[in-house]
Amino acid sequence: MNTQLNIKTRRWLFSPNVVTLLIGIVVVLVLGGPSTQAQTTSTAPAGTVDSSITLVAKGSLTDATGFITITGDVPVTGRQVIDTTNAATVTLMLLDIDFSQVQGTSGKKVFVTGGNHATEIRPFQATDKVIVTVPYYDSTKDGLSAKSMLATVTLNFDITTGKLTSGSVTIGNNVVTADAVGTTPVAIQ
C-alpha cells in the first residue's frame, strides 16, 4: 500500500517545479538559519484602502469620584473594503479605535482604559459617528473596578480615496445606563 500511495507523491516530487522548490527550501534553511518570527507585510490587498489618523479625546464626566477630565490621543485606523467580485455589495469601513492612551484625572487620581480598543465594521459613508462605551478605572486598581464612559467618535472620509481625513472624539458620561437596567422583569417580544 505504501508503494502504491507514494506513486503520485514521487511524480510530483520529481517535477521540475518541485525540484526547484525543494532546492530553494534547502537554501533557505541552510542560509537563513532558524526563524523565530514571521515576516510581515503592510501591502494592502486589492479592493482595500488603508488610512489612519490620530485624534485627541476631549471631555469630562462625573461619577462618585467627582469630576473627571478626560484627554489623550486616539489613533484611528481604517480599512475601506470594496467587494471586487460584486459591485452591489455595500462598501465597508473596518475601524480600530485605540483608546489606550486616553486618561482621566480627578485631583491626584488618574484613570486609565486598560488598553481598550473598539473594533467596528461600518458601512462606508462620508461621515460616520461611532458611539461606543469605553471602560475606565483608577490606575492604582484593576479592571474589576472599571466603570464605563461614552465616547462619540466622528470620522470624516474622502469619499473618492476612501481615506480618513479628520474627526473628533468627545467623551462624556455613559448615558445609556439610565435606560438599560431594569428593576423588574420586563417581557419584550
Place this chain on the structure above:
Amino acid sequence: MSDRNFFLSPKASKARLREAEQARRNRQEIIKANSQGQVSRRDLIKMGLFTSAGLLIPIGGLSPFARSAFADSNIPTGLPPSPLLNNTTAFSTPMPRFDVFPRIPVASLTPAPTAESNQTQQPVDPALGGGTGPIEGRPPGPIWAHQQFGLLPPAIAVDASVEGAKTNNTYNPAVPSTQNSGINPANPIPFKFHPNLPTQTAVKAWTYNGTIPPKLMQVRYGEPVLFRLHNRLPAQQNQNGGFGIHTISTHEHNGHHGAENDGFTGAYFFPNQFYDYHYPIVLAGRNSINTTATDIMASSPTDAGGLNKVPGDWHETMSTHWFHDHMFSFTAQNVYKGIAGMFNIYSGLDRGAEDIVDGVNLRLPSGRASASGKSWGNLDYDVNLMIADKAWDAAGQLAMDIFEFDGFLGDRMTVNLTYKPFFEVERRKYRFRILNASVSRFFKIALSDGSPMIQIGNDGNLLPHPVTLTQLDEQGIAERYDIVIDFSRYSVGQTVWMVNLAEHQDGKRVSKDLSLSEALSNTSQDPCVGKFLEFRIVRNPAQPDISQVPATLIPNPDLSNIPVAHERTFEFNSGANQTTNDPITTFFGPWGIKTDNQGPTLAADFGRISAAPKFGTREVWTLRNGGGGWDHPIHIHFEECQTLSRDGSVSKVPAWEKGRKDVWRLRPSGEVKITLQFRDFGGMFMEHCHNTMHEDNAMLLRWEIDGAGTPFLNPLPTPIPKPQGVTFMAPDDILPTAFYD
C-alpha cells in the same frame, strides 16, 4: 440600512408573507429530496436550480433573494418570521444550565474499549444495505488505532448517544436549583425552545442523548477519557425532518489528541454503530517538555484537593472546548439540529474551585470546594452559554434552508437552546464561557448598560492577561469567549441584559456593528440584534465572593527557540473548482481554498492532501480572505496556535487575541498569520471555515501529520465508510507543496 434583509418583518403584508412561506415550502421540498439522497447537487445543477459554482439561481418562489412580485423595488422575497406561538415572550422562561454527562468507570462499558476499532460483526439494517457490518464505525486497523492507548489508558468513560428529540428525565445541572434559576431537575424536560412553543419532533431535532439542555463534559488533565458515542439516529435516511443526515462524526474542538479521535469529516459512522473516541487530555509538548512531570504548574486537580503533576508545557493549558458533529457536507445541518455540546477542561491553574489556595490555582469564579465537597469542576458561578440563532416553521418546528450558501441565519436567538431566557444571579462575580454555536451568524456582545466585562479567555485558552471591555469583539462561529461579569455593581431586584450589537443582512458577514443605543432601539431589521439574555440580580451571595481575576493568567508558550520549518498560505475564496470526482470524498463549492498560491481555488475533497507538516516541527501559516464581500471564521484542528500578525502588522493583533487560538475571523479582505506546532500525535486533520454553510459547500481541506512513526504511512489512505465496514483508498490528489521534504 439597505432594504435587503434575510427575514421579513412580521409587519410585512400578508401577500408577501404568503409568498415567502410558499417559497420556503418549495425550497424545503428540494432540500428534503437532496438530504434524502433522492437528488444530488449535480442533478440540481443540471436542472438549472444551481449555477455550476453552486449558487441558487434567483427564481421567484424559490430563492429568497429573487425579486418579489409584491415589492416595488429590488426587495428580496425574504423568509417568513418564525412565529412566537401561544404568546411566547422574551425573558419569560429560565435559562437551563448545561446537562452534565455522567462520568462512569471504563469497566462498565460493554464491550470493553480496544485500541483498534472493534470489528465484531452485527446485522446491518436493510435500509442501510443489509448484510453484516462492524459494531464500531471507527476505521479498522493500526492507522486508526488509538495512539498511545497503552501509555494513556482511559481512566473514566462517558457513554452517550446521538438521537432524536425526546424528554429529558435525567437532567443533572450539577448545581443546586438556586444556581439554576429555580429549575427543578427532577421535573421532566420536553424538547421545546420555550414552554409555550411546540415540542420538537424526533426527526426535527437531534442532540446528544436526544435531550435538552445541551450536554457538558467535564474532564481534567491527566485523566484520559473514553467517549463512547452511539449513533441512534434512524436507519432510514428520509427520517430527518427534511434536513440533516444520519451519519455522524464528532469533533472535540479543539482537542490535542490523535486524529482517530478528532472527528475527521470522512470518518463518519452509521446508525446502530458506536465510535470510541479516546481523549487523553494531555498538555501539548508532553513528549518534549517537562517530560518527567516535575513542574507543579503543569498539573491537574486531585479529588482530595491537591495537585497531580502531568507532563507537558503548562503554557499550553486549555479550558473551554466544545464538541459537535463534523459530517462531511452536512455539518451545518447536523449541528443546527442540535448535535453540539461543551467541554470544560480543568487543571491546576483553572481547577474550578475558587477557595483552594495552593499557589497554582488562579481562583477564577466557579464555586467553593468547601461548600460543595468537590475539589474541582464547581459550576455554581462558572456558566456555559451556547448562543445560537434558530428558525422554525409555521408549526413551530425547527426549520433550516440549506440553499443559503452565503450562510444561513435564524431569526430567533437562543441561549442553551432556549428562546431568549432569563438567568438569576447573585451580587458577585460570574464566569461565562460563551460559545457561538450558530451556523453563520457573528455576534458582538455587550451589557445593556455598557458596563465593563473582563475577558479572560479566547477559544480554548486563558489569555496571558485579562482584558477589560465594554463590548466584546465580534465573535465568529465556534469562537469561545470566556468573560467575567461582576454583578455586585447592581442592586438586588435589578435586571440587565446581554445585547447583540452585530447586525446581519445575510450570512456572508456582519453588515454593521451597532452602537448600544442603536441595538436597544428595536429599529434594526435584523431580529437577532438587541437583548437576548436577561440577568436578574436576585440576592446577595451567601458567602463573600473570594474569587479572583489575577493580572496574569497563562503566558504564551515560548517559541523563540523553535525554528520555523515551513510557511504555507491558504486563501479562502468563492468560485471554487473541483478537480477530482470521487462521489464519496468530493463536494462542490461555491466556496473553496487556494493553497500556496498554486492552481485554482479548490472545493473540498477529503481524499486530497493539501498540506503535510512534518511531525515534530513548527510552521507559519497565512490565512487570507480572498474577498471583501464576506468574512470567514477559519478553524485549524489539533493544536492551539499563536497569532503573529493581522493584515501584516503585529500591532493589529488586539489584546484579546494575544493568547492562543483555534478560530480566526479573517475579516473582509483580511489576513492573519499564525504559528503552530505538530507534535505528540499524528494523522489526518482539517482546516475549514466555521461558517458551516461555507464549510459544507465546500471550504474545507485535509492536512495531515505524517512520519510520526509506525504505523503511519506517508501519505495516509483515505477512509471510505460504509455500514458494512470502512474501506480505504489512496488519496486522490496530493498538492505539490503538501510535502516539502
